[in-house]
Amino acid sequence: MRMTARPQNPHQATLLRLLRDEGSTSRAELGDVVHLSRSKLAVELEKLVALGLVETAGLAASRGGRRSGIVRLAPSLRFVAFDIGATSVDVAVTNGELEVLGHVGEECDVRQGATAVLERALELLGKLRQEGLIPGPVHGTGIGVPGPVSFREGMPVVPPIMPGWDRFPVREAIGQELGCPVLVDNDVNIMALGELHAGPARSVADFLLVKIGTGIGCGVVVDGAIYRGVSGSAGDIGHIRVDDEGPLCVCGNTGCLEAYFGGAALARDATEAARSGASPALAGLLGDRPSLTAQDVSIAAAGGDAASVRLIREGGRHVGQVLAGLVSFFNPGLVVIAGGVAGLGHTLLAEIRSVVYRRSLPLATGNLPIVLSELAGTAGVIGGARLISDHTFTPA
Numbered sequence: 001m002r003m004t005a006r007p008q009n010p011h012q013a014t015l016l017r018l019l020r021d022e023g024s025t026s027r028a029e030l031g032d033v034v035h036l037s038r039s040k041l042a043v044e045l046e047k048l049v050a051l052g053l054v055e056t057a058g059l060a061a062s063r064g065g066r067r068s069g070i071v072r073l074a075p076s077l078r079f080v081a082f083d084i085g086a087t088s089v090d091v092a093v094t095n096g097e098l099e100v101l102g103h104v105g106e107e108c109d110v111r112q113g114a115t116a117v118l119e120r121a122l123e124l125l126g127k128l129r130q131e132g133l134i135p136g137p138v139h140g141t142g143i144g145v146p147g148p149v150s151f152r153e154g155m156p157v158v159p160p161i162m163p164g165w166d167r168f169p170v171r172e173a174i175g176q177e178l179g180c181p182v183l184v185d186n187d188v189n190i191m192a193l194g195e196l197h198a199g200p201a202r203s204v205a206d207f208l209l210v211k212i213g214t215g216i217g218c219g220v221v222v223d224g225a226i227y228r229g230v231s232g233s234a235g236d237i238g239h240i241r242v243d244d245e246g247p248l249c250v251c252g253n254t255g256c257l258e259a260y261f262g263g264a265a266l267a268r269d270a271t272e273a274a275r276s277g278a279s280p281a282l283a284g285l286l287g288d289r290p291s292l293t294a295q296d297v298s299i300a301a302a303g304g305d306a307a308s309v310r311l312i313r314e315g316g317r318h319v320g321q322v323l324a325g326l327v328s329f330f331n332p333g334l335v336v337i338a339g340g341v342a343g344l345g346h347t348l349l350a351e352i353r354s355v356v357y358r359r360s361l362p363l364a365t366g367n368l369p370i371v372l373s374e375l376a377g378t379a380g381v382i383g384g385a386r387l388i389s390d391h392t393f394t395p396a
Contacts, residue, residue: 004139004181005051006396011036011044016053016073016393020097021197024057024072045071053077053096073097078134079392080141080178081384082121085187086110086161086214087263089117091124092381093133098197098389100378102128110146113164114173122177138180140392142384143170144187146215148233154184157232160251161215183387187211187380188235189226191373192219194383195336199375204333208326209379210237212319212348213339214263215250218326238262240322257322261315263341266294269311279307294341301347309347316348320355327360327368338373345372 007013014034019025031041048054057070077096082089083105090105104124108117128134147159154171156162175182192209195201201209201221209219216238220227228234238258239251246255247265259265270292274282281300286292300308323335335356337349353370360368373379 004137004392005053007051007053007393008047009044009395011040012048013393013395015044015048017390019054019071019073020389020393023097024070027069027071030071076136078136078138079385079388080125080134080138080180081190081381081388082118082125082141082143082174083187083190083380083384084108084110084117084121084143084145085380086146089121089124090377090381091121091128092378092385093125093128094382094385096139096389098382098385100381102131102133103378103381104128105377110162110165114162114168114170118170118173122174138178140181140183140388141174141178142190142386142388143174143182143184144190144380144384145170145184146187146213146217148231148236149184149186151183151185151228151232154182156184181388181391183391185226185228185387186217186219186232186235188217188219189228190383190387191338191379192221192226192336192383193386194375194379194381195219195338195373196221196224196383197386198382199336199373199379200369200371201334201336206330207332207334207336208323208330209336209338209373210319210323211339212262212337212341216258216262216319216339220330237322237326242318242321257318260318261341263294266297266311266315266341267291270294270297270300270308273307273311279305281305282308294344298344301344312344312347313351315341315344316351317355319348320352321359323352324356324359327356327364331364332368335368335370336373337370338375338379342372 054071055074057072073096079094081092089108092103093101145156147156147162150157155167155169156165159165170184171182188211195209201207205224207221211217218235218237220235239256241255242257243255247259248254249256249259270282273279274286285296297308357365
């Protein structure tokens with residue numbers, strides 16, 4: 001695997017992250033933040049220029065004396081992100097400041113297995129290469145997958161909805177293919193990093209990102225960093241039991257939150273409502289298809305279908321029930337609701353808010369915003385790039 005240039009000390013790492021997060025910055029402003037003398041700052045920046053990580057870019061406005069030089073990350077820096085979901089794969093290329101330069105995605109069943117899905121992801125990356133978005137080497141790749149991950153080993157571990165992926169060496173396989181450092185994490189964790197970098201969580205150090213997609217998971221951010229737990233399974237809230245007598249879950253237990261609500265459960269319940277005659281609107285959308293989707297429920301609810309609104313509210317109530325306990329325990333500064341099913345919008349959000357605010361401790365919810373993600377499906381790829389850039393911008 002090709003060695004990627006990395007900062008050589010904490011000062012250089014701090015400078016790179018500042019330039020990533022704040023964009024082009026004057027030397028004077030950088031010196032104010034890192035508390036280095038002008039001569040020491042100049043030495044560190046010269047080393048970063050020599051590594052090909054930063055470059056000078058003209059002069060800043062005067063602050064009363066000699067004009068300070070502008071510094072920015074090298075425009076050639078490129079990070080790649082793969083956001084692999086249960087039913088889709090998204091691939092993006094970013095620059096050093098994590099601006100998405102190109103983003104492609106398509107439906108893809110994770111149950112096809114690791115080899116097939118990763119080959120498809122690489123093919124999508126090839127399309128972005130053909131557009132000229134990667135002029136040189138890739139400096140790092142961040143990958144999210146929809147299951148528990150051994151972050152240290154870079155591989156999924158006993159993922160419930162990913163047959164054929166258990167202990168597949170994802171990091172090693174993609175690293176060899178692309179010749180760059182690779183990190184692998186749970187898809188919800190990388191979405192949380194995306195919200196931390198570019199969403200409403202930018203100003204919040206402790207928050208929860210709840211993804212409601214095919215399954216349900218939670219990214220836990222503590223003091224600005226992902227909390228993964230001892231074995232990497234922190235935040236697996238989809239398998240918190242809601243009711244002992246509930247429906248069977250894919251994990252083998254009964255009554256899990258995910259078995260009540262999530263893309264698969266919502267499709268199941270909506271299809272049943274259509275076939276039983278409980279919802280003529282859903283029956284019309286079903287037609288000759290084998291089953292409905294969460295998007296169908298959203299369409300029917302927007303048209304005033306009472307059965308669809310009821311399904312959304314029941315789902316929101318179950319999510320709120322679990323989330324209320326988490327809020328009382330963790331006391332976050334923000335909760336972000338994301339994922340495909342979160343596209344059900346404000347009917348879902350209102351029900352979640354109602355239950356959490358009613359059930360959690362007033363001290364925990366007094367100033368607690370619960371909001372929908374604003375990143376329109378890009379949280380995962382931005383977070384994947386943020387994950388690998390944090391690694392690249394850490395001293396070797």
